[in-house]
Amino acid sequence: MAHNSSAGRSNGAIALPERAPNRIAPDENVHVFWLNGMGCEGCSISFAGASNPAMEQFQWGTLPGIPKVILHHPMFSEHSGDAFTEPYRQAAAGRLGAPYIVVLDGSVPDDEALPSAEGYFSAMGAGGISSHTGSDRPDRVTEWLYRLAPGALATMAMGTCASWGGIPAAAGNITGSMSLMDFLGGNYRSSWNIPVINVPGCAPVGDNFTETLAGLLHWAAGIGPPPEFDELGRPAWQFGETVHRHCPKAGYYEEGVFAEAPGDNMCLVEIGCWGPVVQCNIVERGAVNHMGGCMVAGGACIGCTMPGFPDKYAPFHKPPPGSAISGGISKVYGGAIRRLRRMSMKTGNREPLWDNADEVPSAWAGAVGPRSGTDRFAAYFYKKLQYNGTVHHGNRYKKQPLPKSRDILTQKGIDHTQSVDVLRERSLPREEI
Numbered sequence: 001m002a003h004n005s006s007a008g009r010s011n012g013a014i015a016l017p018e019r020a021p022n023r024i025a026p027d028e029n030v031h032v033f034w035l036n037g038m039g040c041e042g043c044s045i046s047f048a049g050a051s052n053p054a055m056e057q058f059q060w061g062t063l064p065g066i067p068k069v070i071l072h073h074p075m076f077s078e079h080s081g082d083a084f085t086e087p088y089r090q091a092a093a094g095r096l097g098a099p100y101i102v103v104l105d106g107s108v109p110d111d112e113a114l115p116s117a118e119g120y121f122s123a124m125g126a127g128g129i130s131s132h133t134g135s136d137r138p139d140r141v142t143e144w145l146y147r148l149a150p151g152a153l154a155t156m157a158m159g160t161c162a163s164w165g166g167i168p169a170a171a172g173n174i175t176g177s178m179s180l181m182d183f184l185g186g187n188y189r190s191s192w193n194i195p196v197i198n199v200p201g202c203a204p205v206g207d208n209f210t211e212t213l214a215g216l217l218h219w220a221a222g223i224g225p226p227p228e229f230d231e232l233g234r235p236a237w238q239f240g241e242t243v244h245r246h247c248p249k250a251g252y253y254e255e256g257v258f259a260e261a262p263g264d265n266m267c268l269v270e271i272g273c274w275g276p277v278v279q280c281n282i283v284e285r286g287a288v289n290h291m292g293g294c295m296v297a298g299g300a301c302i303g304c305t306m307p308g309f310p311d312k313y314a315p316f317h318k319p320p321p322g323s324a325i326s327g328g329i330s331k332v333y334g335g336a337i338r339r340l341r342r343m344s345m346k347t348g349n350r351e352p353l354w355d356n357a358d359e360v361p362s363a364w365a366g367a368v369g370p371r372s373g374t375d376r377f378a379a380y381f382y383k384k385l386q387y388n389g390t391v392h393h394g395n396r397y398k399k400q401p402l403p404k405s406r407d408i409l410t411q412k413g414i415d416h417t418q419s420v421d422v423l424r425e426r427s428l429p430r431e432e433i
């Protein structure tokens with residue numbers, strides 16, 4: 001796909017031009033025309049759940065420097081029937097008199113190719129698009145799209161179905177479903193010279209979409225910097241990393257500890273996680289209001305943000321073939337590293353004073369016990385390396401006298417065994433602590 005020659009590039013990302021070709025005036029409103037194609041409406045739910053920024057903030061015009069948005073949405077608008085579709089018609093006919101953005105959720109069916117002019121897979125309203133003819137023939141979403149997209153400030157695909165075709169375009173589908181990019185073609189540019197913007201995910205993170213919309217409008221108002229996109233039109237700052245790099249279970253992967261069943265706390269690669277090769281930010285961003293996200297909630301990654309989803313990641317119950325190699329290496333390497341780390345952790349879990357006295361002065365410490373010979377041996381060499389070329393704190397600790405008032409209750413002859421017994425009764429037996 002050819003790119004706008006005036007676009008800037010940094011770190012492989014493609015920025016919109018520094019100066020927008022037009023500028024939205026401070027008192028001007030921007031219309032957002034939402035269309036539903038072949039989808040489940042999950043993307044609209046994600047949009048409604050976005051919190052930073054939230055849908056309402058656009059509509060109230062309370063986002064500093066960002067024009068107020070007039071949202072036209074089949075589910076959320078208060079109007080219905082012709083009152084709802086009339087602004088769409090005005091925009092399609094070039095009579096709106098205000099800038100607008102087209103958003104599609106769901107994929108685009110191949111119904112323009114149907115033999116009957118009246119056939120459709122996905123429709124919105126009835127009676128004609130350029131002008132109302134009074135007929136009751138449903139208006140195809142595909143027709144709304146090709147009439148609205150050329151005049152739009154920008155055209156945005158919300159979710160994986162709109163971005164890449166998604167589940168409705170999976171092998172065996174009878175609708176010929178495709179992505180918005182496929183439908184409009186590689187030469188498509190909006191009236192502001194912007195190719196299709198894709199915010200994938202099934203369902204996408206709502207904040208990813210609203211943040212991209214905010215960045216776009218900030219730039220269009222002549223205030224914000226140009227947003228950057230990758231070579232497939234994804235917001236570059238959101239989709240530049242694999243989900244694995246920021247996964248809360250990545251430490252388990254590195255130490256070679258893997259889940260055997262869903263719900264286990266460890267890395268999920270052996271039960272089907274594709275995270276190491278999937279571009280997604282859900283574990284940093286959270287699913288809704290910075291909470292949740294697949295691995296945070298215990299789910300393996302099935303690659304739902306990727307153009308190859310779902311067919312290239314199926315069957316979802318099988319581990320990715322590459323995981324046998326990377327997971328196997330990680331088990332050997334990570335297993336050794338993990339054991340060494342446990343030894344260091346044991347040492348760090350003891351005051352130097354406890355090492356000198358060779359006891360942990362707490363009734364909780366029954367499970368800790370005195371240090372084993374192996375632990376002492378490992379700690380000796382570890383400290384040698386740690387303090388090599390600097391002050392050897394290990395030796396300084398050893399010379400430190402034990403505090404005189406240590407174990408004061410015993411020294412004063414105060415009977416404290418009663419409280420220990422109470423502790424024993426009320427809590428777990430020592431062996432289990």
Ligand code: SF4
Nearest residue numbers: 247250267268273275
């Ligand atoms: S659960 Fe998946 S994304 Fe997380 S560390 Fe394991 S392989 Fe990587």
Ligand code: SF4
Nearest residue numbers: 280294301302304305
């Ligand atoms: S972690 Fe994987 S399955 Fe979850 S949202 Fe991201 S791409 Fe989709």
